[in-house]
Amino acid sequence: MSSSLVQASYLIATALFVFSLHWMNDPKTARRGVFAGVAAMLIAVLSTWAEPVVVHHAWIIVPILLGIAVGWPLALVPLTAVPQRTALSHAFGGLAAGLVGTAKYYLWYGEGPQNLTKFRMIAIIAEIILGYLTFTGSLMAAGKLQEVKWIPQRPVTYRGQNLVNIGALLAAVAIGAWLVVNPATDLAVPLFPVIIGIALLFGVMLIIPIGGADMPTVIAILNAYAGLSAVAMGFVLDNKLLITAGALDGSSGLILSIIMCRAMNRSFTNVLFGAFGQVQQVKPGTEQKLYKAETIEGAAQILEQASLVVVIPGYGMAVAQAQHKVRELYDQLKKRGVTVKFAIHPVAGRMPGHMNVLLAEADIPYTDLVEMDEINPDMPQVDVALVVGANDVVNPAARYDKGCPIYGMPIIDADKARTVFAIKRSKNPGFAGIDNELYFGDKTWMLFGDAKNVIGELVKQLTPGSGMH
Amino acid sequence: MSRRPIQPWGAPLVPLLLGLGIAGLAVAQTPTEATTIQQPTSPAGAHEVPQTDLWPLLFVFVLASFIGLGIIRRVSRLLHTPLMSITNAISAIAVVGSIIVAGSDYPTGIRLLGAIALFASMTNIVSGFLITDRMLKMFKTEPRKVQGGKP
Numbered sequence: 001m002s003s004s005l006v007q008a009s010y011l012i013a014t015a016l017f018v019f020s021l022h023w024m025n026d027p028k029t030a031r032r033g034v035f036a037g038v039a040a041m042l043i044a045v046l047s048t049w050a051e052p053v054v055v056h057h058a059w060i061i062v063p064i065l066l067g068i069a070v071g072w073p074l075a076l077v078p079l080t081a082v083p084q085r086t087a088l089s090h091a092f093g094g095l096a097a098g099l100v101g102t103a104k105y106y107l108w109y110g111e112g113p114q115n116l117t118k119f120r121m122i123a124i125i126a127e128i129i130l131g132y133l134t135f136t137g138s139l140m141a142a143g144k145l146q147e148v149k150w151i152p153q154r155p156v157t158y159r160g161q162n163l164v165n166i167g168a169l170l171a172a173v174a175i176g177a178w179l180v181v182n183p184a185t186d187l188a189v190p191l192f193p194v195i196i197g198i199a200l201l202f203g204v205m206l207i208i209p210i211g212g213a214d215m216p217t218v219i220a221i222l223n224a225y226a227g228l229s230a231v232a233m234g235f236v237l238d239n240k241l242l243i244t245a246g247a248l249d250g251s252s253g254l255i256l257s258i259i260m261c262r263a264m265n266r267s268f269t270n271v272l273f274g275a276f277g278q279v280q281q282v283k284p285g286t287e288q289k290l291y292k293a294e295t296i297e298g299a300a301q302i303l304e305q306a307s308l309v310v311v312i313p314g315y316g317m318a319v320a321q322a323q324h325k326v327r328e329l330y331d332q333l334k335k336r337g338v339t340v341k342f343a344i345h346p347v348a349g350r351m352p353g354h355m356n357v358l359l360a361e362a363d364i365p366y367t368d369l370v371e372m373d374e375i376n377p378d379m380p381q382v383d384v385a386l387v388v389g390a391n392d393v394v395n396p397a398a399r400y401d402k403g404c405p406i407y408g409m410p411i412i413d414a415d416k417a418r419t420v421f422a423i424k425r426s427k428n429p430g431f432a433g434i435d436n437e438l439y440f441g442d443k444t445w446m447l448f449g450d451a452k453n454v455i456g457e458l459v460k461q462l463t464p465g466s467g468m469h
Numbered sequence: 470m471s472r473r474p475i476q477p478w479g480a481p482l483v484p485l486l487l488g489l490g491i492a493g494l495a496v497a498q499t500p501t502e503a504t505t506i507q508q509p510t511s512p513a514g515a516h517e518v519p520q521t522d523l524w525p526l527l528f529v530f531v532l533a534s535f536i537g538l539g540i541i542r543r544v545s546r547l548l549h550t551p552l553m554s555i556t557n558a559i560s561a562i563a564v565v566g567s568i569i570v571a572g573s574d575y576p577t578g579i580r581l582l583g584a585i586a587l588f589a590s591m592t593n594i595v596s597g598f599l600i601t602d603r604m605l606k607m608f609k610t611e612p613r614k615v616q617g618g619k620p
Contacts (some may be wrong), residue, residue: 020510020535020601022543024544024545026547030548033555034555034598041559041594044539045568048565053569054568055571055573059583060584060587062584063584064588068591071591071592071597073596075603076603082554085600089554093560096561097583100566100582103570103579107576110576122491188491216543220553230560230562230563236566237565239565240525244558245559248536250484251537251561252537255541256549329589350553351550351553352550353546353551356547360604360608363609365611371546462557
């Protein structure tokens with residue numbers, strides 16, 4: 001395939017990628033976006049494969065088949081596991097970038113040091129640092145999300161952690177800078193793996209202090225890194241398609257992290273270096289607060305008589321796999337003429353948009369999923385706010401308590417509803433380790449138990465011909 | 470206030486500064502090289518030094534980021550999870566580099582690295598696009614008929 005043909009097909013692929021993301025702005029056109037993306041990828045792969053430099057076809061067919069064999073089952077995971085899958089896929093992306101950078105360095109080193117121009121060296125160093133740190137960082141994030149035993153779930157912090165982290169990164173950059181100036185000395189050969197090692201280690205250290213509540217932001221940041229490492233690869237290989245596609249991915253990660261940070265009222269640096277989610281010291285001497293519990297029967301009666309019910313889902317719903325039971329409750333209430341809406345906080349769950357996907361999976365029409373900013377003005381008119389496994393995103397302390405770690409975070413105003421039912425597995429505090437003021441409110445009644453069971457019981461009460469009279 | 474769009478002026482600064490940073494570094498690092506190599510008359514001999522032209526690549530990067538930021542800002546918040554999985558698949562465009570490294574006539578060790586990278590990228594392509602489509606299929610405006618329809 002001639003080089004201008006390859007370039008032309010890359011241009012078409014770029015355009016298709018842009019359209020693919022453009023169509024994601026509406027659920028109605030979004031699936032078209034997937035087809036455009038697949039077409040673009042196919043064009044890119046085939047035209048590259050057809051290049052005359054590619055001669056070892058078995059070396060391409062075997063990895064592709066293996067990739068399909070591994071990728072296919074990864075696409076079939078339950079939707080509650082989507083955050084882990086996404087993190088894992090960032091890890092693969094980072095690994096690919098790191099490996100290509102490494103390969104190119106040794107290749108050019110072997111072919112003659114004059115190939116290692118300073119520009120290429122800068123790009124290679126950027127590519128391997130970004131690639132490998134994304135690799136281990138995302139693996140750690142995936143492990144935390146999957147709750148792998150030997151990876152601590154709670155944030156791990158120690159004195160001087162930030163200094164160690166920044167020091168490690170600076171060391172990698174310093175060695176990198178030295179290599180840019182002296183790319184092919186005898187010392188360069190052992191030093192190159194040292195950068196790789198530091199980057200791998202840095203990725204782990206970066207994620208260790210991150211708690212579960214920060215995962216949406218961190219996944220978005222890792223997404224941006226994976227994109228940027230593809231951009232760096234584009235600079236190394238002088239390939240504009242890599243740069244455009246990587247830039248699209250990078251900007252997506254950037255925008256998502258900005259949205260997530262805003263939704264938590266925190267800055268990037270604060271997320272990465274703030275070690276959110278440390279267990280708060282319990283202030284001694286605070287008065288014992290009391291929960292008011294409600295029975296299933298009572299709750300069902302109040303729900304039935306309501307005219308507007310807002311369900312506020314959180315990560316707890318995903319953990320309990322309660323979304324299908326929530327749908328049954330939705331059906332039962334709808335049948336009785338009750339309006340049911342879902343209030344979605346941007347950081348509810350473990351990745352951006354997590355709740356929307358789970359509720360869509362349970363066949364709840366997306367027109368009933370309402371963003372926080374849209375539902376909050378209506379909250380005083382809501383008869384019942386039903387909190388399903390959400391905690392920090394409905395904690396009114398975020399509005400006034402300057403001492404609490406989530407102070408300033410925008411919340412869903414569940415406390416303004418006429419009645420609040422909160423389903424909670426246990427009496428332990430949420431991920432941020434904070435007691436939730438909402439649970440002690442005058443209008444709040446607790447329904448203790450597993451979210452799936454509690455809602456299942458509610459549905460039973462509401463189902464005609466059983467229990468309820 | 471409904472649908473608060475992301476402030477447009479802050480985000481584009483990131484790729485711009487990044488691009489300028491790379492440019493600054495590269496220009497500062499290569500004061501002489503750039504001039505010597507552009508002379509084709511120089512008796513460099515058998516080994517012609519390949520020179521990547523920095524500026525067009527930077528233009529592509531910064532402009533593509535601007536387009537990306539503009540498009541992504543308008544993506545429905547409902548679809549942020551599918552968005553992330555589709556961009557995962559798109560960033561697996563690293564497959565292009567991996568194919569070249571794995572398939573060219575290079576030493577075996579280097580091709581092996583390329584083959585692993587190709588495997589990783591291919592995994593992302595397949596799982597990324599498939600799961601995005603699987604999720605998008607679930608977004609409907611009308612609920613499915615309740616099964617076992619009670620009267």
